[in-house]
Amino acid sequence: MKTAYIMQKEIKESILTPKGFLWYILTSIILSILSYLFLTNSELSLLDQGQMLYMIMNFITALGILIGLVFGADAFAGEIERGTLEALFLSPASKMEIAMGKLGAAISNWGIIFAISLPYLFVVGKGGQNVLTGIVYLLILGTLLAITFSAFSMGLSARIKSMKNSLIISFFMFLLAGAPIFLSAALRRTWFGRILDLINPFADAINTFDSVVIDSQGFSYQAGRVAIICGYTLLSLWFLKRSVSGLEM
Amino acid sequence: MKKSSLLLSTIFLAILVNYVPASAASRVAVSIDPPSVQANMGDKITYTGTITNNSGKAIDNVIAYISLANVTQGKEAPMDLEDWSANKAIKVDAIPPHGTYEGKWPMRLIDSGSYVAYITVVDKNDNIPISSMMSHLEIKRILRLNPNNVLPVALGEPVLIGIVFMVIAFKRRSRVK
Incomplete structure (x- = not known):
């Protein structure tokens, strides 16, 4: 109940504000440009429908992670810097309830991004293969990744108590997670690339999207990667719990 | 005149009789199926390569891979098969004497034009790589505009x-x- 109240308060303060809403306008503008280019540019439109859907899904996932990281970095360090954490701690809610409320708000944010992206996904994937399955996977894996990265960033924010520093570290983590995008296909096939692909939750997600949407492979192919992502989610929640319980004024 | 024609004919005949194609001389032969394909952009097709061991001895560690060349006029070039999702080489551990191995190469057709596909088999004990006949591939342009x-x-x-x-x-x- 208290968690729900904190979550509602966070959503009102961070998401349902004109400034918070700018994220969503920008998200929809970027998605509009991308999908328009995919479907009208003669070079890009040579791509298979599944390939276009896969690329849009990767972009939406990355965007969800990025926004989750920013929300997470602000969660405790931002409250400390604004001098509002003391008042929050004086409320009847426990530290963990506060953390869960803030995490809930971050996940709601991902939910809004996912809802915004739905019309684009349907338009880009129209007539293509595995559109609905791909969208279900995006919802599940995107939510798990949003929890993972937001919880990690929130834990970091509670430990470091500096928004700037926790944001910088979170961005480094984001770049590390996005490393597969920068590596060539040949490099990804080396033992190092394969290990990096396997232990990296973001790479696991994009490889799952590839496998589901483009290669039409079933859940048995995805189980291992989904399990790794679930493992990271639990690990980051544990990290958040440890970080918040040690948080002192 | 007659003498020289006779001599030339004899030489030509001798060359013809002695000429043995690489695939026949080799203990490995490879074929590609289907021999020709007509499809649309975005379609997925599968090439099947059959590797036959013609010798009485088992062969091991043979590598087979598919190649695709664009033969459209003005666009002649070998294709990077990574984009076509068919870049995987197949390593065949062993083929028994006079046995066969069937490999499959699924391919997503991402661009239009005239192409030829062929499968090459590399045996480390043989200096000559063996290639199949060429399969002609015609891809019709479909723009998703x-x-x-x-x-x-x-x-x-x-x-x-x-x-x-x-x-x-x-x-x-x-x-x-």
Whole structure:
């Protein structure tokens, strides 16, 4: 109940504000440009429908992670810097309830991004293969990744108590997670690339999207990667719990 | 004149009799199926390569891979099969004497034009790589240009979110007042 109240308060303060809403306008503008280019540019439109859907899904996932990281970095360090954490701690809610409320708000944010992206996904994937399955996977894996990265960033924010520093570290983590995008296909096939692909939750997600949407492979192919992502989610929640319980004024 | 014609014919015949194609001389032979394909862009096809061990001894560690060359006039070039999702080479551990191995190469057709596909087998004990006959591939151009579908969403959604944004801003302002 208290968690729900904190979550509602966070959503009102961070998401349902004109400034918070700018994220969503920008998200929809970027998605509009991308999908328009995919479907009208003669070079890009040579791509298979599944390939276009896969690329849009990767972009939406990355965007969800990025926004989750920013929300997470602000969660405790931002409250400390604004001098509002003391008042929050004086409320009847426990530290963990506060953390869960803030995490809930971050996940709601991902939910809004996912809802915004739905019309684009349907338009880009129209007539293509595995559109609905791909969208279900995006919802599940995107939510798990949003929890993972937001919880990690929130834990970091509670430990470091500096928004700037926790944001910088979170961005480094984001770049590390996005490393597969920068590596060539040949490099990804080396033992190092394969290990990096396997232990990296973001790479696991994009490889799952590839496998589901483009290669039409079933859940048995995805189980291992989904399990790794679930493992990271639990690990980051544990990290958040440890970080918040040690948080002192 | 007759003598020289006879001599030339004899030489030609001798060359013809002695000429043995590489695939026949080799203990490995490879074939590709289907021999020709007509498809549309975006379709998925599968090439099947059959590797036959013609010798009485088992062969091991043979590598087989598919190649694709664009033969459209003015666009002649070998293709990077990574984009066509068919870049995987197959390593065959062993083929028994006079046995066969069947490999499959699924391929997504991402561009139009005339192509030839062939499968090559590399045996480390043989200096000559063995290639199959060429399979002719004709891909019809299909452009997925549908701006009419994307435009309402691409223009409408940012506008819709903008309206919600303005409503929130207006409500906030009136609450402050």
